Amino acid sequence: MEYRKQLIDKVECFYVDAVEEFKEAELQIIADSKFTKLFRKKNYAENISHLKRCKKIALDMDVNDISLPKEDGQAREIMKCLQRCLVHFNNLCDCHIRLQMALQKKANKEELTFSAYKELFQKVQTARNSLNRALHELDIVYTEFTCDEDDGLIESWD
Numbered sequence: 001m002e003y004r005k006q007l008i009d010k011v012e013c014f015y016v017d018a019v020e021e022f023k024e025a026e027l028q029i030i031a032d033s034k035f036t037k038l039f040r041k042k043n044y045a046e047n048i049s050h051l052k053r054c055k056k057i058a059l060d061m062d063v064n065d066i067s068l069p070k071e072d073g074q075a076r077e078i079m080k081c082l083q084r085c086l087v088h089f090n091n092l093c094d095c096h097i098r099l100q101m102a103l104q105k106k107a108n109k110e111e112l113t114f115s116a117y118k119e120l121f122q123k124v125q126t127a128r129n130s131l132n133r134a135l136h137e138l139d140i141v142y143t144e145f146t147c148d149e150d151d152g153l154i155e156s157w158d
Contacts, residue, residue, distance in 0.1 A: 003067060003068055003069070003072075003075065004072075004075060006066045007066055007075055007078055007079065007082075007145075008145075008146065010063055010066065010082060011078065011138070011142055013061065014085065014086070014089075017057050018054060018057045018058045018061070018089060019135075021050075021053065021054045021057060022051075022089070022092075022093070024050075025047065025050040025051050025054055025096075026096070028047065028050065029096075029100070032047070041107075042103070042107065044100050044103055044104035044107060045104065047100045048097055048100045048101060048104070051093050051096050051097045051100065052093075052097065055089075055090055055093035055097075058086050058089050058090055058093070059090065061086065063079060063082055063083055063086070066079070074141070074144065074145055077141050078138070078141050078142055078145050081134065081137050081138040081141050081142075084134045084137075085131065085134045085135055085138050088127065088130045088131040088134045089131055091127045091130070091131075092124070092127040092128055092130075092131050094127075095120070095123045095124045095127040096124055096127075098120055098123070099117075099120040099121060099123075099124050102116065102117065102120055103117075
């Protein structure tokens, strides 16, 4: 059952290290975009760097190093959901990075048309929605998986 603990650790690592770090980066980007800060110089390079760190955390997660038995379909489902989340997470980071790079170019007086900005922004929204759906699916299977773990602990106390 060591593989179950390893799988739980991977999921928690993803949520704590990657997703929470990304949320912090995104909150900073949103805070910089508020109307009260509209005319202040933005540090796009820092935003890009923060987003790249988030992506690196996710890319460094090796979820294939856990050997899952074929008969544990629930563990395999969590692994599949986690892998899907990692793909969507990396895509969201890439989209956000491209948007920040375009805004940085615009700040440096390079041309960025409204349609190009709108397209990049839409890609971020689409990627975020895809990740949210994948995270929701992971939440469901992870909760069932960990509830089963908790039930096993309670039964062992009897």
